[in-house]
Amino acid sequence: MEMEYSIENDKRELTIVSRTDDILGGEQKKPHWLDPRSCPLCNRVYSNLSNLRQHMKLIHNPTLVTCKLCYKTFKTDLYLRRHLIR
Template sequence: DKLSEKTGLNFKIKTEENRSNLSGNLVLKVEKNIINMDGCHITENKQQEKDYDNCSLNAARITERYTPYTCPICNKDFSNRGNLNKHMKIHSNEKPFSCTQCKKRFMYKDLLVKHLRVHTGDKPYSCNQCNKSFSQSSGLVEHLKTHTGDKPYLCQQCGKSFSSHSNMMRHVQTHTGERPFACNVS
């Protein structure tokens, strides 16, 4: 990435929890040498807070990435053995967690817990603006865009924008003429 090319160091970037003011102060902590990046100046072993108008990273935390564990199959790197072991299930297709109601199987327990909401009807994620509820946090995140008007997905053919990727892909089919669902009623 851009930062690694400029510094010769391997970094990962984590966005701050509060994303409402991304153009505000930039807080960076760096454990290596001084880094110059698009007008950002970070001093060795110091934490600085300063308003960077011309900086390409806003509200980001940068830490040196240490990844000593590598997947022997796909060469993906991990910071600890537990994450590597969890990742290895992808290659083995092991699915030890089974739904007692429909027998569907899952690699991870948290995926089974999410799936069980299909059977229970549990919707623990509620919109604080209209009280609509969702079984998954991702559903709430997509829904919140209807209140903010955020439509980050753009059709490359006509320029129309959409709040979700799935809505944009459904729209793209109007350009291609693709009809993936057939009506069986005669």
């Protein structure tokens, strides 16, 4: 048995579907952002997709940024900002 609720807001429609077997203890699914993910390159496991994406960006595909004062390179803007504060 399914119950559907529709909410209309600014030309957008949101439909929420709730199944009674889910409520009463049927198969429970985790939200996709809570599923552990492993890196396809180094097999390291991360608790969610966001952490895996950050790992891929920093470790396997870094975009280096350079300090304009001393020409030292850093993996992220955050590391560069920390360097500039010191």
